[in-house]
Amino acid sequence: MQEKNANQVRSRNEIFAERTSTKIYLEQASDDNPYIASAAVCHGYGVNEVMAKKSFADVFYLLFRGELPTPDEVQILQQLMIALINPGPRHPATRAAMNAGIGKTDPAHILPIGAALLGGEHQGGGIVDEAMRFLRKQQTTDAATSAAAHLESSTPIPGFGAYYGGIDILANKHAAQLAQLPGAGKALQWGMQMSRALEAQGVGWLMPGVAAAVLSDLGFQPRAGVCLYQLMGAPGVVAHGLEVANKPITAMPFVADEQYFIER
Amino acid sequence: MPEKTFSDQQIIDSLNARRGKIISKTGGWFPGKGVFSHGYSMMDDLVGKKSYFQIVILNATGKMAxxxxxxxxxxxxxxxxxxxxxxxxxxxxxxxxxxxxxxxxxxxxxxxxxxxRTYGVYPLKEGVQFIQAALVNHQQGLSAEQIVASVPSRGGKPLIVGYIRPIAKGDERIRAMASIAEGYGFPMGPHLALAMAIERVLQEKYDEGMNVNGYVSAVMADHGFSPDEVYQIFxxxxxxxxxxxxxxxxxxxLDSFLPLRCDDIEYQGTAKRAVPTAE
Incomplete structure (x- = not known):
């Protein structure tokens, strides 16, 4: 099938960078060993100095955004981080972590297992980027009009929807609480109007939508939103996985054969 | 802020009906009775009688290859x-x-x-999607040359998943796989025939060819697999x-794989600065 020797393998000799580069972190070499750093700088700030003077949420924001947040920004980010800190024991990501724990999986694997499922497109980070793009685009449109158009056409509304057949009250409460803060921005406020317009249909904020709105208002990129959702939910996922790690496998349900049905 | 969920009672009822139950369309293990997969008894029909890769394809698609x-x-x-x-x-x-x-x-x-999005398994989905759509266009009258001309280009060359291999030109893996297919007498299907016609256009105009993705995608499409099924198999x-x-x-x-000195990373960020004092 190969004519003209097109399939004779030849390197393209592409030019690759000689060094990896980063704008995030500088590790300053020690005097006598170029592999050992004696100081680290994050976006210009000495890590030892920010350790002493700034909160975890401040440095978390700095790491991804390149600048320290204002007090209003860090307040809303920290409250979002707490809102997302535990997807709860019924979320599939948590259940996967608990399966790993009860199954005596190496504890080092509990986090990646849970985080992978927390990246799903349903109730996970996998929809946060789309929701962030949606919220950015929609801010010039009337929320009630947009809600009516989506309901009329039955098109999905990224970040909003029905949860087990109805409104996710916790997500809506979190959004409302965050919207009261001085750091709340246009996306979150627009989303509040959207959720009110959808309410009677049993549709409202979903947790990834709340995260998308706040992260969008804080200036994070949509792609980062996917990962940040996984990061922010990881503590709860791991906590539940570890909680069952010392228990016997009988400590969690195992579906009886009589309740197992094969439909073909 | 709503405290009422305005829920759909039918959804609640359907969820209640599934609590504590597994309803599978695939299979399961019933101790003392057997293990079942896609209508087969695994221990009676599959294990030792079908190859591991036949079982891989079965589990990925429900089809026995x-x-x-x-x-x-x-x-x-x-x-x-x-x-x-x-x-x-x-x-x-x-x-x-x-x-x-x-x-x-x-x-x-x-x-x-x-x-x-650029290498590995996920692009197989796009490879199959491309060749399936291209065949539809071809059957409606578009030539391979017209198909190549209709795709977006990058760097002056057409951008088609499955063609123009990164890092190197040419792909020795196609020959290896094609020789197995020829040995088994797999007939040349319309997707592979079109893929080869597209490759000829690329060879003549751009000194480029098909890569293993393009070949596998075409053969899998000829064997009736969908883009998702191909992704699932691989x-x-x-x-x-x-x-x-x-x-x-x-x-x-320890630490000996491609060791990096501190100065092997080029810092392009903000220069050292002091943390501002609280206002």
């Missing part, structure tokens, strides 16, 4: 099991060996990396090569 076709798929896995840690997924394995993770963690994370395509790269570094001294 011939032993010959399953072997051809296995050869595809072999072709992607290279122990070269410069390949991105394999380098994850090599780095994992350097920090002494478990072999399973290293291999699983390398496999995860191939869910990539989910762990690179696993063995990642394991090999993991073990290579696992057995070498």
């Amino acid at each position: 011939s032993a010959e076709f399953a072997h051809w798929v296995e050869v595809g896995y072999s072709c992607l099991s290279w122990p070269d840690p410069r390949i991105w997924c394999n380098q994850i394995g090599a780095l994992a060996g350097g920090v002494r993770t478990s072999a399973i963690a290293a291999t699983a994370m390398g496999v995860l990396a191939t869910d990539s 989910t762990t395509l690179v696993a063995s090569g990642v394991t090999a790269c993991y073990l290579d570094t696992y057995h070498q001294p």
Whole structure:
């Protein structure tokens, strides 16, 4: 099938960078060993100095955004981080972590297992980027009009929807609480109007939508939103996985054969 | 703020009906009775009677492939099991060996990396989508040349998933897989015939050819598999090569895989500054 020797393998000799580069972190070499750093700088700030003077949420924001947040920004980010800190024991990501724990999986694997499922497109980070793009685009449109158009056409509304057949009250409460803060921005406020317009249909904020709105208002990129959702939910996922790690496998349900049905 | 959920009672009822039950359309294990998969009794019909790759295809698609076709798929896995840690997924394995993770963690994370828009397994979906759509267009009258002309281009060359291999020109894996297909007498299907016609256009105009994705996508399409089914069949395509790269570094001294000095990373960020005092 190969004519003209097109399939004779030849390197393209592409030019690759000689060094990896980063704008995030500088590790300053020690005097006598170029592999050992004696100081680290994050976006210009000495890590030892920010350790002493700034909160975890401040440095978390700095790491991804390149600048320290204002007090209003860090307040809303920290409250979002707490809102997302535990997807709860019924979320599939948590259940996967608990399966790993009860199954005596190496504890080092509990986090990646849970985080992978927390990246799903349903109730996970996998929809946060789309929701962030949606919220950015929609801010010039009337929320009630947009809600009516989506309901009329039955098109999905990224970040909003029905949860087990109805409104996710916790997500809506979190959004409302965050919207009261001085750091709340246009996306979150627009989303509040959207959720009110959808309410009677049993549709409202979903947790990834709340995260998308706040992260969008804080200036994070949509792609980062996917990962940040996984990061922010990881503590709860791991906590539940570890909680069952010392228990016997009988400590969690195992579906009886009589309740197992094969439909073909 | 709503305290009422305005829920759909039918959804609540349907969820209640499934609590504590597993309803599978695939199979399951019933101790003392057997293990069932897609209508087969695994221990009676499959284990020892069908190859591992026939079972892989069955689990990925619900379809029982011939032993010959399953072997051809296995050869595809072999072709992607290279122990070269410069390949991105394999380098994850090599780095994992350097920090002494478990072999399973290293291999699983390398496999995860191939869910990539640019290489690995995910592009097979787009490869099959392309050749299926191209065949429809071809059957409606478009020539291979017109199909190539209709796709977007980058760097003056047409951008088609499955053609124009990154890093190197040409693809020795096609020959290896094609020789197995020829040995088994697989007939030339319309997707592969069109893929080869497209390759001829690329060869003549751009000195470029098909890559293994394009070949596999065309053959899989000729065998009636959908883009999703192809992706599902090849989910762990690179696993063995990642394991090999993991073990290579696992057995070498700590920190010795591509060691980086501090100044091997070029810092392009903000210059050193003091943390501002609270206002």
